[in-house]
Amino acid sequence: MENHEYSCHYCGKYYVPRRRFVQKYCCTSCRVNAFKRRIKPSSIEASKGLSIPQKKAVKNEPKINMAGIGNAAIANVVTDFAKSALTREENKPVTKGDFWAIFSHKRYLPVSNVPQRKDGA
Numbered sequence: 001m002e003n004h005e006y007s008c009h010y011c012g013k014y015y016v017p018r019r020r021f022v023q024k025y026c027c028t029s030c031r032v033n034a035f036k037r038r039i040k041p042s043s044i045e046a047s048k049g050l051s052i053p054q055k056k057a058v059k060n061e062p063k064i065n066m067a068g069i070g071n072a073a074i075a076n077v078v079t080d081f082a083k084s085a086l087t088r089e090e091n092k093p094v095t096k097g098d099f100w101a102i103f104s105h106k107r108y109l110p111v112s113n114v115p116q117r118k119d120g121a
Contacts, residue, residue, distance in 0.1 A: 010034040 005014045006022065010030035017023040025031040084092075 010037075 003016060005016055007014055008026040008030050009024045010033055011026065013026050015023075015026035025034060
């Protein structure tokens, strides 16, 4: 064991090491906080008085503008028109009006894909 004092790499406090090798930190909390600072800069405690490094702005960040909105709207209209014009009538999805026109006059519909039981039910 040494009697030499070392400076903590996190808080800067002087301490005498408690182990055979040279310790970098005075206590476990400084060691853990230093690890968090290396891994996640946002988890640094403000009470230690350390500054948080700022992220650099990304230069090629996409921005929303009116030309992009207009292009997206035109693309949606053209795609919907082409889809409705090129799809045959029997392949189009059923609307609410079509559904109620077919099924509103009957309460029960016959089930044709199940074999009929012997008791007639």
